[in-house]
Amino acid sequence: MLCLDKLPNSEPKETVKLFLRRHWIDLLRIFVFSGAMLLVPVVIGVVLQLGDVQVLHHPLWSVVVMLALASYLLIVHALTLTEITDYWLDVWIVTSERVINTEQQGLFNRLVSEVHLGQIQDITSETKGLLETFLTYGDVYVQTAAEKERFRFKNVDNPDDVKITISQLVKQCKTTHDHDPKLISPGLGTSPTNPDPTAKVSI
């Protein structure tokens, strides 16, 4: 399991500032959908009962119906568990040094990526829709100078506050790295605020 106190490749004095998951509304959607699927056999049973179809009294078809119901319940259970796992494994961790994006995309697809705070150039929060506005959740986009697509924090709680927090952390990180040349990676020869590749930096 991933331990927040001991993140992989963590730097000295690195602390976790934000630990984000998708908004609880996504979990509610999963349960509502599963509840609706569980209602289907109930509705079918009621319809059969109203039509006076005594299927459960038949020696063969009662077993067929019960096995079909059992299979259906197992499938609904498996699908619900898979969706909850997908929700649970989508996490975004913002530390004092970097942003870690962990997403479970389907059953056999997992994406883990991280970016140093010093590489972040743009942070955008987006709240779109009636439900999102009233429940204050939305997306936060983190863009770097790389060609890679921006990080997307999906349906996180209070995206505006998240954006502000990340902005402050980026500012702090850049300030820290400007004042401590030892923190600049050897070979780059530049600080984030000094793009001149010929500038000499003592390490």
Next chain:
Amino acid sequence: MTSFPLWYLLLPFGFIFALTLLFFFFNLFHLNRYAVKSPATSFVIGVYIFTFIGLIGAIGFYLLSVNWHRQIQPSDLIPSFQAQSRI
């Protein structure tokens, strides 16, 4: 058409059960391997196991009540949903 034992119906059910069992262990593995260590994660894993065992228990309780060696006649295939004695 000759008669066949009732347990033939368990074959497709067994296949579906095997698939859902695979899904269950797959989800459990992923949570154990990739989830963030916390009491909430332990609670989610506990709910997974508890609900799956509960469901299996309920299904098993029904399966034990059926006489699977009963022979099904071709005439039984005709759905006549009148009140009949149960197995």
